[in-house]
Amino acid sequence: MTGIDTIVVLDLDSQASRLLARRVREAKVFSEILPAGTRPEKLKALAPRGIILPGGPGSAGPAASRCHPGIFHLGIPVLAIGAGMGLLAREFGGEVTGNAAWEEGVSTHAPENTSMSAQASEDAPAENRENLEIIKEKPLFFRLPAGVEVWMSRGDRVKTAPPGFAVLAATVNTPVAAVGDDERRLYGLQFHPGVFRTPAGFTVLENFLSGPCDCRPSWTPGSFIERTIAGIKEEVGNGRVLCALSGGVDSAVAAVLAHRAIGPQLTCVFVDHGLLRKGEAGEVQKIFAEQFHLNLVAVDAAERFLGRLRGVVDPEEKRRVVGEEFIRVFEEEARKLGKIDFLLQGTLYPDVIESMTEDGQTVKVKSHHNVGGLPADLQFKLLEPLRLLFKDEVRVVGEELGIPEEVVWRQPFPGPGLAVRVIGEVTPERLTLLREADSIVNQEIAVAGWSRKLWQSFAILTGEKSTGVTDGQRTYESALVLRAVTSEDAMTADWARLPYELLDRISRRVIAEVPGINRVVYDITAKPPGTIEWE
Numbered sequence: 001m002t003g004i005d006t007i008v009v010l011d012l013d014s015q016a017s018r019l020l021a022r023r024v025r026e027a028k029v030f031s032e033i034l035p036a037g038t039r040p041e042k043l044k045a046l047a048p049r050g051i052i053l054p055g056g057p058g059s060a061g062p063a064a065s066r067c068h069p070g071i072f073h074l075g076i077p078v079l080a081i082g083a084g085m086g087l088l089a090r091e092f093g094g095e096v097t098g099n100a101a102w103e104e105g106v107s108t109h110a111p112e113n114t115s116m117s118a119q120a121s122e123d124a125p126a127e128n129r130e131n132l133e134i135i136k137e138k139p140l141f142f143r144l145p146a147g148v149e150v151w152m153s154r155g156d157r158v159k160t161a162p163p164g165f166a167v168l169a170a171t172v173n174t175p176v177a178a179v180g181d182d183e184r185r186l187y188g189l190q191f192h193p194g195v196f197r198t199p200a201g202f203t204v205l206e207n208f209l210s211g212p213c214d215c216r217p218s219w220t221p222g223s224f225i226e227r228t229i230a231g232i233k234e235e236v237g238n239g240r241v242l243c244a245l246s247g248g249v250d251s252a253v254a255a256v257l258a259h260r261a262i263g264p265q266l267t268c269v270f271v272d273h274g275l276l277r278k279g280e281a282g283e284v285q286k287i288f289a290e291q292f293h294l295n296l297v298a299v300d301a302a303e304r305f306l307g308r309l310r311g312v313v314d315p316e317e318k319r320r321v322v323g324e325e326f327i328r329v330f331e332e333e334a335r336k337l338g339k340i341d342f343l344l345q346g347t348l349y350p351d352v353i354e355s356m357t358e359d360g361q362t363v364k365v366k367s368h369h370n371v372g373g374l375p376a377d378l379q380f381k382l383l384e385p386l387r388l389l390f391k392d393e394v395r396v397v398g399e400e401l402g403i404p405e406e407v408v409w410r411q412p413f414p415g416p417g418l419a420v421r422v423i424g425e426v427t428p429e430r431l432t433l434l435r436e437a438d439s440i441v442n443q444e445i446a447v448a449g450w451s452r453k454l455w456q457s458f459a460i461l462t463g464e465k466s467t468g469v470t471d472g473q474r475t476y477e478s479a480l481v482l483r484a485v486t487s488e489d490a491m492t493a494d495w496a497r498l499p500y501e502l503l504d505r506i507s508r509r510v511i512a513e514v515p516g517i518n519r520v521v522y523d524i525t526a527k528p529p530g531t532i533e534w535e
Helices: 014-026 040-046 064-068 069-073 082-089 200-210 219-236 249-265 281-290 302-309 317-335 349-354 391-400 428-445 500-515
Strands: 006-011 030-035 051-053 078-081 096-097 128-134 147-151 157-160 166-170 178-181 184-188 240-245 264-270 296-300 342-344 382-383 458-468 475-484 518-524
Touching: 006 014, 006 040, 006 518, 014 030, 014 051, 014 200, 030 382, 040 069, 051 082, 069 082, 078 082, 082 096, 082 157, 219 249, 219 382, 219 391, 249 264, 249 342, 249 391, 264 281, 264 317, 281 296, 296 317, 302 317, 342 428, 428 458, 428 475, 428 500, 458 500, 458 518, 475 500, 500 518
Parallel strands: 006 030, 006 051, 051 078, 078 184, 240 264, 240 342, 264 296, 342 382, 475 518
Antiparallel strands: 096 157, 128 147, 128 166, 166 178, 178 184, 458 475
8 A cells, every 4th residue: 555554465375364464454554465476576666564474274385385585585574474484494594394284273263343363263282382482582572471372383393593593482392483583684483473372473463563664553444544535536536436335334435435535426326126124225325315415326126126036936046136137227327327437346355365366466356246247338447445455444444434333333245135035935025024033133132242243143034834833823834044153254154152042032032023933943054064145
């Protein structure tokens, strides 16, 4: 990011790289992830304040071999971790021994509501934990006690430090646990400073950033907002911008930022396809039109969408129908507005990383899930003000902008909406049942203080019916599935261990208050092997 101190994290392993990048940002320093094979000349041209090589599961393989040794000779501070430390030691003549048990037990999974740092899995082997004896305090171990617990890498070990490098720390099993050359500002760690089980790790990172890298803690929500607004003004000029506002946090934050920058040059189109959660359509219009005074075009297209979905039961066909109809509605509204110069999208940094080539170039980032496929004669450029942010950073920026909590912390919601949470045919009657039940689910989860602990929580109306008894009378009504998961980025997810008392309240309320449902079951399937959504 132009004009701000930057740390480059080379992607020796995607999970470890993202974890370290997020930890650096927690220290209020901007981080950028680039592929392991990024050429030294490109790194030098970027002029980062420092480089981190985060070893992780599998990082000793092809990723590590693609890392160019020239990065150690740029005059830029380097912190090499795990397999990265092995690369550093080999480059300068140190002795390295192999270990086949690569990075056992390290997990980067953590719920979205926690700190950006991730936790090591609870069932990981205890032998990865060791007590670190600090031999040389500065610059990495300043402000730490003499002995701290760390989470060791089980990959290659540095047996002998390279000439010119001092041994900075050791453990009983690892005599060379950290090395450093203060003159060249090159450092290696055999332990993971980013995982939860290395509580002193964040201090080590802060010491690297503030010491050898001389970084200023300038990556804050306020500075991002200020820079982004200025950037939008410069890029858009006198042009006109169109935004598909879904009501989710990404499009909401992008829209409010753009409105702060260009005001009436932005037009937001909100399409109510009749497949939203209870009260959601009215809430979106009230917040963004009345509170933020966005130029909002609200389109009530519920009948169109439900008409197209009549008789459709296949989930992929539902997705195709909803996506195609959305494009048609959006196209109609866009044409009414005349010439549009830019399409505003809520692209996030993980999308950018996944779209990056091995040499660090970014290819076309995925199209918006609602507007991909617009006609080619709608000529516009993409405007992506959130492309540098992780999801949790988007939420923090949203709070700084004054966006209400119910929007900032709104859970991810599928583009086809409730169409893929109604198993079988989608009808107005079945949607009403699901909306009422889903509303109860999330009311109770909120009251119990679980909302921010979960990635998603929702109800699924199955196509099955079951026998029940209400007021002494036999019933034969629909079964409802409750789904609640924890996740960091939805790539993997675990079912939430909700308290039995909470599950009991949800079940009792749904059956008592939603006629047509007489059974509630809880889904305890992780991803993988399942998916978060049912369809």
